[in-house]
Amino acid sequence: MSLQILSERSVSAEDPLDLMDEIEALKKEKDASILAHFYVDGEIQDIADFTGDSLKLARDATKVTTSTIVFAGVHFMGESAKIMNPEKRVLIPDMLAGCSLADSCPPDQLAAFQDQLRAQGRDFQTVAYINTSAAVKSLVDWIVTSGNAREIIDRVPANKEILFVPDQHLGRYLIEVTGRKMILWPGSCMVHEVFSIQDLIRIKKRTPGCVIMAHPECPQNILELTDVVGGTEKMRQHVMSIEKPTTFLVATEAAMIHPLQKAAPQHTYIPVPGIIASTGETCACNRCPHMSRNTLQKVRDCLKNGGPEIEWKDYFQQARAVLDKSLLK
Numbered sequence: 001m002s003l004q005i006l007s008e009r010s011v012s013a014e015d016p017l018d019l020m021d022e023i024e025a026l027k028k029e030k031d032a033s034i035l036a037h038f039y040v041d042g043e044i045q046d047i048a049d050f051t052g053d054s055l056k057l058a059r060d061a062t063k064v065t066t067s068t069i070v071f072a073g074v075h076f077m078g079e080s081a082k083i084m085n086p087e088k089r090v091l092i093p094d095m096l097a098g099c100s101l102a103d104s105c106p107p108d109q110l111a112a113f114q115d116q117l118r119a120q121g122r123d124f125q126t127v128a129y130i131n132t133s134a135a136v137k138s139l140v141d142w143i144v145t146s147g148n149a150r151e152i153i154d155r156v157p158a159n160k161e162i163l164f165v166p167d168q169h170l171g172r173y174l175i176e177v178t179g180r181k182m183i184l185w186p187g188s189c190m191v192h193e194v195f196s197i198q199d200l201i202r203i204k205k206r207t208p209g210c211v212i213m214a215h216p217e218c219p220q221n222i223l224e225l226t227d228v229v230g231g232t233e234k235m236r237q238h239v240m241s242i243e244k245p246t247t248f249l250v251a252t253e254a255a256m257i258h259p260l261q262k263a264a265p266q267h268t269y270i271p272v273p274g275i276i277a278s279t280g281e282t283c284a285c286n287r288c289p290h291m292s293r294n295t296l297q298k299v300r301d302c303l304k305n306g307g308p309e310i311e312w313k314d315y316f317q318q319a320r321a322v323l324d325k326s327l328l329k
């Protein structure tokens with residue numbers, strides 16, 4: 001977590017329970033619903049109307065009946081909610097909550113690379129992870145999330161090559177599970193890329209009978225040690241399917257422990273720590289600095305002020321067609 005975010009938290013003297021009451025009242029007054037990803041602070045998940053993984057939240061966004069949506073997550077999630085609901089006002093608590101994966105694939109670079117492949121006579125379709133900007137979504141054939149990637153890859157005609165953007169680790173994992181050849185964009189998630197393999201092995205050794213769960217955004221060396229590979233909703237379903245109290249080592253953003261604990265409190269959850277590559281030191285970088293920008297105060301403030309707001313852009317229309325056929329059909 002960055003120092004700026006730590007200091008933002010420490011200066012806030014507001015009582016979380018008072019803030020939650022204020023948010024409840026503002027939701028009614030402003031006719032708003034809150035959508036929260038599993039990676040935001042537990043207290044925000046607790047006041048949300050919908051919580052979930054990227055797939056569920058994108059679908060939930062189409063079911064909201066209020067005129068305003070507050071999306072507690074990161075920018076590309078707010079954009080997707082706006083794309084699905086052009087007529088609604090979509091607010092996000094902090095405009096600076098981005099995503100290292102989305103940033104790794106600027107639309108102009110993707111368009112140039114696609115042109116280069118076409119000029120070489122390559123016959124391909126582009127499949128993008130949902131962690132991309134709307135401008136990138138408007139340039140691709142399919143959008144996948146960790147929850148539907150296999151299904152969507154199966155819909156790409158077998159005679160086409162696949163250009164998969166932007167997560168190289170998820171792409172490599174999908175090559176393994178689908179058997180399809182893919183051209184991989186060299187992007188990665190700053191959180192999932194830095195889990196400490198040494199700590200994982202050490203904790204596994206001293207925790208007999210533990211089960212390792214990891215997100216497919218993790219690199220191959222982590223997935224090779226993993227018992228259950230899956231996105232956040234798959235992890236939640238898995239812990240709910242096991243009655244016997246079990247210790248789970250969880251290699252994903254640390255806020256995920258909150259919904260796991262709520263769904264299956266009989267288990268013990270140990271978040272796998274991150275590592276600072278250059279020094280070898282263990283760090284708290286298993287918290288996403290972008291997701292951590294969401295605070296109760298900012299949720300309250302954006303409801304109160306009616307902003308920051310995601311504004312509709314022309315290219316959202318094309319992105320909408322791709323999102324519709326990939327996530328809703």
Ligand code: 13P
Pocket residue numbers: 038052053054055131145146147189217230231232233
């Ligand atoms: P899911 O919740 O869809 O697995 O997404 C993980 C993620 O990294 C969101 O930023």
Ligand code: SF4
Pocket residue numbers: 039074098099100101102131189190191192253288289290291
């Ligand atoms: Fe992006 Fe990774 Fe943060 Fe998810 S956890 S928002 S993929 S940087």
